[in-house]
Amino acid sequence: MNSSAGNRETRNMLLNIGPSHPAMHGVIRLITELEGETVVDVEAEIGYLHRAFEKSCENSSWTQAIPYTDRLNYVSPLINNFGYCAAVEKLLGIQITERCSYIRVIMSEVSRITDHLTCIAASAMELGAMTAFLYLMKAREYLYEIIEDVTGARLTISYGRIGGVKGDLPEGLGAKLESALQKTEREIREVNLLLTRNRIFVDRTRDVGVLTRENAVSFSITGPLARASGINYDVRKAFPYFAYDRVDFDVPLGERGDNYDRYLVRMEEMTQSIRIIRQCLKDMPDGPVHMGAGGNVMNSFDLVDQAKLGQTAGLVNVVSTVEPTLEGMERPYHKRIMPDDRRVALPNKADTYGNIEGLMNHFKIIMDSHGIRPPKGDTYFAVEAANGELGFYVASDGKDRPYRVRVRPPCFFGMAGLHTMLEGYMVADIVATFGSINMIAGELDR
Amino acid sequence: MENLPSEGPGFLTSQLEAMVGWARKYSIFVYPFVTACCGMEYMSAASGHYDMDRFGAGLPRFSPRQADVLLVVGTVSHKIAPILRRVYDQMCEPKWVVAFGVCTCTGGFYDNYSTVQGIDTILPVDIYIPGCPPRPEAVLDGLIKLQAKIQNQRHPLVRES
Numbered sequence: 001m002n003s004s005a006g007n008r009e010t011r012n013m014l015l016n017i018g019p020s021h022p023a024m025h026g027v028i029r030l031i032t033e034l035e036g037e038t039v040v041d042v043e044a045e046i047g048y049l050h051r052a053f054e055k056s057c058e059n060s061s062w063t064q065a066i067p068y069t070d071r072l073n074y075v076s077p078l079i080n081n082f083g084y085c086a087a088v089e090k091l092l093g094i095q096i097t098e099r100c101s102y103i104r105v106i107m108s109e110v111s112r113i114t115d116h117l118t119c120i121a122a123s124a125m126e127l128g129a130m131t132a133f134l135y136l137m138k139a140r141e142y143l144y145e146i147i148e149d150v151t152g153a154r155l156t157i158s159y160g161r162i163g164g165v166k167g168d169l170p171e172g173l174g175a176k177l178e179s180a181l182q183k184t185e186r187e188i189r190e191v192n193l194l195l196t197r198n199r200i201f202v203d204r205t206r207d208v209g210v211l212t213r214e215n216a217v218s219f220s221i222t223g224p225l226a227r228a229s230g231i232n233y234d235v236r237k238a239f240p241y242f243a244y245d246r247v248d249f250d251v252p253l254g255e256r257g258d259n260y261d262r263y264l265v266r267m268e269e270m271t272q273s274i275r276i277i278r279q280c281l282k283d284m285p286d287g288p289v290h291m292g293a294g295g296n297v298m299n300s301f302d303l304v305d306q307a308k309l310g311q312t313a314g315l316v317n318v319v320s321t322v323e324p325t326l327e328g329m330e331r332p333y334h335k336r337i338m339p340d341d342r343r344v345a346l347p348n349k350a351d352t353y354g355n356i357e358g359l360m361n362h363f364k365i366i367m368d369s370h371g372i373r374p375p376k377g378d379t380y381f382a383v384e385a386a387n388g389e390l391g392f393y394v395a396s397d398g399k400d401r402p403y404r405v406r407v408r409p410p411c412f413f414g415m416a417g418l419h420t421m422l423e424g425y426m427v428a429d430i431v432a433t434f435g436s437i438n439m440i441a442g443e444l445d446r
Numbered sequence: 447m448e449n450l451p452s453e454g455p456g457f458l459t460s461q462l463e464a465m466v467g468w469a470r471k472y473s474i475f476v477y478p479f480v481t482a483c484c485g486m487e488y489m490s491a492a493s494g495h496y497d498m499d500r501f502g503a504g505l506p507r508f509s510p511r512q513a514d515v516l517l518v519v520g521t522v523s524h525k526i527a528p529i530l531r532r533v534y535d536q537m538c539e540p541k542w543v544v545a546f547g548v549c550t551c552t553g554g555f556y557d558n559y560s561t562v563q564g565i566d567t568i569l570p571v572d573i574y575i576p577g578c579p580p581r582p583e584a585v586l587d588g589l590i591k592l593q594a595k596i597q598n599q600r601h602p603l604v605r606e607s
Contacts, residue, residue: 019526019529020479020526020529020530020533021508025480025485026480026481026482026485027481027526047525048481048523048525048526049481049482049520049521049523049526050523050525050560051482051521051523051556051558051560051561052556052558052559052560052561055558055559056556056558067555068555071482071483074482074483074486075486118486118489133493134493134494137489137490137493137494137495138493138494138495140490141490141495144490154487154490154581155483155486155487155579156483156578156579441481441482442482442483
């Protein structure tokens with residue numbers, strides 16, 4: 001019993017953080033080993049949101065897999081949609097229309113802004129900046145309204161189609177989008193004033209959670225996380241897809257790779273995204289919104305009735321009205337956004353209901369065990385998602401169902417390198433660093 | 447004296463219960479058990495634009511001990527299910543559970559090996575809000591329905607054995 005102060009034994013403490021924890025946006029468990037307040041070791045346990053994405057895709061047709069991709073990174077579902085569709089298009093060897101590639105760029109960038117807004121909002125809130133959270137959520141709401149206008153849904157949109165998109169952009173979108181962008185810019189400026197030079201925020205984030213350049217490369221981390229560490233890699237620049245080679249934008253880079261740099265990179269990327277959207281609206285063929293439909297407009301039920309009676313003369317030039325969820329799919333718009341390829345493109349609704357060829361084409365694509373059948377083979381296609389390189393590896397055995405759909409989720413690699421960003425810092429820094437990685441459980445666990 | 451009812455709630459007790467119900471329905475402290483996509487719509491519903499605070503449910507409590515309503519937001523997999531049950535068990539009575547989104551109601555389109563097919567298989571649910579994810583308006587509608595339920599149920603101040 002000779003307990004002198006000199007030989008007191010100290011032991012490290014094991015602390016579980018998560019899986020249900022207010023500062024863990026998403027479900028993940030961090031098993032931390034602490035020496036006093038300092039983090040010695042971190043192990044991340046994942047898999048709490050495993051939803052069998054890959055297996056579900058194998059059990060559905062190529063088109064039915066699209067809604068599953070929405071829910072991978074549910075903060076920017078449009079990018080996932082387009083990534084998957086582009087991978088299948090590559091397998092099929094389809095060229096999407098010029099206008100469609102611009103639509104995809106616009107919607108991807110809108111999604112990227114919502115993702116960055118959410119990431120900054122959540123991580124700022126976890127550091128106590130509730131006001132910034134509310135401002136950024138307000139900005140996100142303006143963009144959700146735009147997304148709803150275009151796709152019909154706020155979040156899980158399923159807007160991509162193999163070969164194109166669901167429908168053309170709605171009327172008056174250009175002005176609405178511009179106004180939403182201006183309002184978003186205003187909120188971003190506000191948050192810039194609130195956070196960027198805020199002493200508390202800078203103290204909590206500057207030189208905290210440093211990801212070195214070497215670690216970023218060795219853990220194959222991409223996206224804002226790697227760019228904050230000074231790695232100049234952006235899929236949009238390195239392997240341009242859609243219309244990214246025709247727009248002018250900068251890739252912001254950080255120097256130190258700490259939380260503050262990640263914040264700055266995300267803020268700047270939002271500005272660049274707005275720049276891209278403005279260019280696309282200006283440059284896209286046929287203008288920013290669909291122009292007057294032209295031709296004879298007729299109610300769809302009248303059209304069907306006439307067709308049933310055999311009075312088909314002249315019907316081929318008729319534009320039928322459709323219910324709001326199908327807007328943008330009428331005949332004149334359809335050919336601007338979908339390739340003229342009967343293997344993959346659903347016919348426009350006027351044809352589906354108006355003539356037997358359209359009806360059969362529709363059925364051949366929709367019916368079980370008919371459907372889209374890419375040739376045997378496999379391919380990989382990557383897009384720049386909000387968190388980094390989002391890749392889809394799709395394999396086909398020539399049937400109407402994917403043989404394999406494998407995702408390269410960008411934040412999986414960030415989680416692999418997480419311990420290098422946490423070890424040596426304090427417990428309180430875990431929250432700040434974890435927030436800046438923007439882990440999305442949906443794409444992490446799939 | 448013989449004509450008075452000897453059991454059942456009296457006037458005062460029932461009025462007191464109505465008052466307790468009224469007080470409880472406007473001071474809902476939610477525990478958001480956020481797992482997946484629905485969390486985005488929860489954030490929208492909770493922040494300025496839709497403002498759940500108007501209904502007295504604005505303040506989330508991240509300790510189950512302090513919460514009245516367990517808001518299960520997003521897909522519940524078999525791996526997280528025991529944790530959800532544990533959070534529920536830690537909450538004090540009176541407590542209510544809201545299934546937010548179709549995954550928590552029925553499993554949604556995740557009909558597979560990893561997903562719990564509706565959280566009512568593991569805990570009692572008061573209100574189901576369907577949608578994948580539900581719009582913020584639907585969330586507020588569900589919240590109003592929960593308030594009605596809280597108002598109309600009995601709130602015995604003394605535990606009946």
